[in-house]
Each structure stands twice: as structure tokens, then as C-alpha cells.
Amino acid sequence: MRFVFRTRYEQDLRLWRHRGDLIAYGLLGIVLVLFPFVAGSYYVGEANLWLIYSVAALGLMIGIGFTGMVSLGHSAFLGIGAYAHAYFMQEGVPFLVSLPLGALLAGIMGVVVGRPTLRMHGIYLAIATLAFALITQEVMSKWSAVTGGFDGLPVAAPKFLSIQANEIYGGEWFAVGGVHVGWAELWDPSSLYFICLFVLAISALLAKNLLRSPTGRAFVAIRNSEISAQSMGIHLAQYKTTAFGISAFVTGLAGGLFAHQITHLAPDAFNIFLSIELLLICVVGGIGTIQGAMLGALFLIALRSFIPIARDGVTAWFGDAEMLSGIVRFVNAPGLEAGLFGLLLVLFIIFEPFGLYGRWLKVKTYFDLFPLYKKATFARQKSYVKTERLR
Incomplete structure (x- = not known):
């Protein structure tokens, strides 16, 4: 077991608690960098979705986890970032x-939405952001000159300056002193993977530094108690608007990457179900933690891949049994995935409000204290998430 003794205030503001954390995250970074070289294209594509959802959930985590503002409208910010990025690239x-x-642009819209909803809390704020998501989806459907309407908007391949021609990618090349130089189109999953990994690393680092700053500490104070935060001189309107803007900005950044993942944008891709998925990621991963956004996204991607496999297995096992045909119809019924996600959300809120990352900390504490671990170690844990604490 490692004991960290703090003798200076600056030690509490470090990025790493101790050298072991730095080594662990360094090894994780090496594994993630080497992953595309040993995995197939399908798994790289799934990893791209995991990275993109992690960035989007990290944006939502700034609002719901750090500041305590529940939002069901982050699919709108994801769509704004995706459509704006695709439109700008189409314009050169x-x-x-x-x-x-x-x-x-997504961050500006977050400020526009966050300012008039400052007095709303809990379910009322969630309904207001849900209304914004529905309005945004309708605008995406009707504004054909920019979004393409129901026909959608194709996403151009990102281009980067390269010094060596490659037959796999397109692009225009010219020779400079015998060296091929030009703009290479990076469209394959592996190239997008490294872009997403870089964006996630930068976003996580910025979120960690935000929590260490006075602004981030003000966010946490507002989450825990708005009355106490206001009594300490924290300007609620200013900091809550800032949190909403930063949250929308990070989610919009994920939207630009999501546009390249699906290659063709359509309004149906940014519906309310996507907002629920992002909320599920935050709750399942662990509200108020950066690691929770990544663990929750990993859980969601694994679950979405497992459901079709389970459906095929159940159909193959019980398809010929007449008395069990109801089971087959149930597992193949439309809407089962949404119902399962909702059930998991409720179960995690009731039985594991600290999420997967909280469970990992409990397991780690158990082995650190073994055999002196007591069952009452986490007895004071509340059965609700931090965003619903009494104010």
C-alpha cells in the first residue's frame, strides 16, 4: 500500500499523485499507440468510436459531473460541431x-443556451436542454442550404501536409528536390484513430488542469452547494455559463471527429437517444471523474457490440422451439437496446452511483487494506449521484 504524505499545498495541485500513476498512464499510452498496428480494421473502427464518445462524454462531464448541471441536449452540441466542421471543410x-x-461555434451556442437557464435545476434544466436538442434537430432537417436537409451532408477527407507519396491515399503531389511533397488525404481508420487519440489526450489534460484551477474549484463548489458557493463570493451566473460553454466546446470537438467516423451526416444521427447514451456513459463510468468518461464509453461500445451477438445466439438456440418463440420475438423487438440502456442507467444510479471507476477504487482499497479491510469502509456512501445532493 502506498501512503502519500502531503507537506505543501502545491502537492495537492499536481497532475500525478505519485510516480506510480505516471508510470501506469505512460504504459496505457504506449498500449493505445501500438493498438492499430496489431488490431484489424474493425477493432480500430470500434476504438475510434470509443475515443470519440470519450471526448463527448468528457464534455458532458464538465457540466454534469464538475458543475452539477444535468443536460439532455448534448447531442445538439455534437451535431453543431459535426455539421459546422463538415461545412467549413466543404468550403475549403x-x-x-x-x-x-x-x-x-458549439461553445457559443452553449453559452447562448446556458445563460437563460441559469435559474433552472435538476429535471427542469434537463427538459430545457432536451427542448434545445429537438429544436436543433429540426433546424438540421430544414436548413438544406447548409446541412443538406434529409439528404445529409457528405464529409470531406481531412488533408495533412506529407513528404512521402502513398498509393493508398489520394492527394496532389509535387516534387521538391527529389522528395514528394503534397496534401495527403487521411481517410483510413488508423489515421483517424491517432487524430482521435491526440484530441482525447489533450482534452483530458485540459480537463485535469481545469479542475486544478480556481475556475474548476468554483465549478465543484457550485455542484456541491450553490448557496455555500455564493456565500464565498462565487458569481453563479458567470461560472455556470462558463461551464456550459466549455462543456459544449469539448462536445463540439468530438462532433467534428464523429463526422469523419460516419462520413455522411444526417439529422437522425443526432437524436435524443444519443444524449441518453452520453448520460449513460457519465453515470456508468463515474460522475465527476475524467477516468469515468473513458470507462463508461468503453462499456457502451462493448455493450453495443455484444447485443447483436446475443440476439443471433438466442435466435439460433431457441428459434426452432415453438414454446420459446416468445423469447426470440422479445430479443429481436425494436427498441430493446434503448430499454436496456435505460435499465442499466437506473441500476447504476441505485446500486453503484460512483460508477465503474468508483468500483475500481473500492476493489483497489480492498486489496490495499487486506486483511484489515472493513465492510463499513464505504458505509457513508449515498445512494444518489452528486448532482442531486441537497443544496
Whole structure:
């Protein structure tokens, strides 16, 4: 067991608690970098979805986990970032400019939405953000000049300056001193994987630094108790609007990456079910933790891959049995996936409000204290998430 003794206030603001954390995350980074070289294209594509959902959930985590503002409208910010990025690239804006520009537009819309909803809490704020998501989806369907309407909007391949021609990718090349230089189109899953991994690493680092800053500590104070935060001189309107803007910006950044993952945008891709998926990721992973966003996204991607396999297995096992045909009809019924996600959300809120990351901390504590571990170690844990604490 490792004991961390703090003798200075600055030690509480470090990125790493101790050298063991730095080594563990370094090894994880090496594994993630080497993953595309040993995995097939299907698994790389699934990993891309995991990274994109992690970034989007990290954006939602800033609002719901750090500041305590429940939102069911983050699918709208994801869609705004995706459509804006695709439109800017279609107009000839470079990838490295259009991606943050689309995220900035999503952040501005987050400020616009967050400002008039400052007095709303809990279910009322969730309903307001849900209404914004429905309005945004309707705008995506009707604004054909920009979004393409129901026909959708094709997403151009990102281009980066390269010094060596490759037959796999397209692009225009020219020779400079015998060296091929040009803009190479990076469209394959492995190239997108490294872009998503870089964006996730930067987003996680910025979120960690945000929590260490006075602004992030003000967010946490507002989450725990708005009355106490206001009594300490924290301007609620200013910080809650800032949190909503930052949350929408990060989610919009994920939207730009999501556009390249699906390659063709349509309004149906950014429905309310996507917002529920993002909320499920945060609750299942662990509200208020950066690691929870990544663990929850991993759980969601694994569950979405497992459901079709389970359906095929149940159909093959019970398809010929007449008395068990009801089971086959049930597992193949439309809407089963949404119902299962809702059930998992309720079960985690009731039985494991700290999520998968909280469970990992409990297991780690058990082995650290064994055989002196007591069952009452986590007895004071509440059976509700932090965003629903008494104010």
C-alpha cells in the first residue's frame, strides 16, 4: 500500500499523485499507440468510436459531473460541431482550422443556451436542454442550404501536409528536390484513430488542469452547494455559463471527429437517444471523474457490440422451439437496446452511483487494506449521484 504524505499545498495541485500513476498512464499510452498496428480494421473502427464518445462524454462531464448541471441536449452540441466542421471543410477551410472552429461555434451556442437557464435545476434544466436538442434537430432537417436537409451532408477527407507519396491515399503531389511533397488525404481508420487519440489526450489534460484551477474549484463548489458557493463570493451566473460553454466546446470537438467516423451526416444521427447514451456513459463510468468518461464509453461500445451477438445466439438456440418463440420475438423487438440502456442507467444510479471507476477504487482499497479491510469502509456512501445532493 502506498501512503502519500502531503507537506505543501502545491502537492495537492499536481497532475500525478505519485510516480506510480505516471508510470501506469505512460504504459496505457504506449498500449493505445501500438493498438492499430496489431488490431484489424474493425477493432480500430470500434476504438475510434470509443475515443470519440470519450471526448463527448468528457464534455458532458464538465457540466454534469464538475458543475452539477444535468443536460439532455448534448447531442445538439455534437451535431453543431459535426455539421459546422463538415461545412467549413466543404468550403475549403483546412482541417486543423475547421475542427476547433466548429467546436467554438458549439461553445457559443452553449453559452447562448446556458445563460437563460441559469435559474433552472435538476429535471427542469434537463427538459430545457432536451427542448434545445429537438429544436436543433429540426433546424438540421430544414436548413438544406447548409446541412443538406434529409439528404445529409457528405464529409470531406481531412488533408495533412506529407513528404512521402502513398498509393493508398489520394492527394496532389509535387516534387521538391527529389522528395514528394503534397496534401495527403487521411481517410483510413488508423489515421483517424491517432487524430482521435491526440484530441482525447489533450482534452483530458485540459480537463485535469481545469479542475486544478480556481475556475474548476468554483465549478465543484457550485455542484456541491450553490448557496455555500455564493456565500464565498462565487458569481453563479458567470461560472455556470462558463461551464456550459466549455462543456459544449469539448462536445463540439468530438462532433467534428464523429463526422469523419460516419462520413455522411444526417439529422437522425443526432437524436435524443444519443444524449441518453452520453448520460449513460457519465453515470456508468463515474460522475465527476475524467477516468469515468473513458470507462463508461468503453462499456457502451462493448455493450453495443455484444447485443447483436446475443440476439443471433438466442435466435439460433431457441428459434426452432415453438414454446420459446416468445423469447426470440422479445430479443429481436425494436427498441430493446434503448430499454436496456435505460435499465442499466437506473441500476447504476441505485446500486453503484460512483460508477465503474468508483468500483475500481473500492476493489483497489480492498486489496490495499487486506486483511484489515472493513465492510463499513464505504458505509457513508449515498445512494444518489452528486448532482442531486441537497443544496
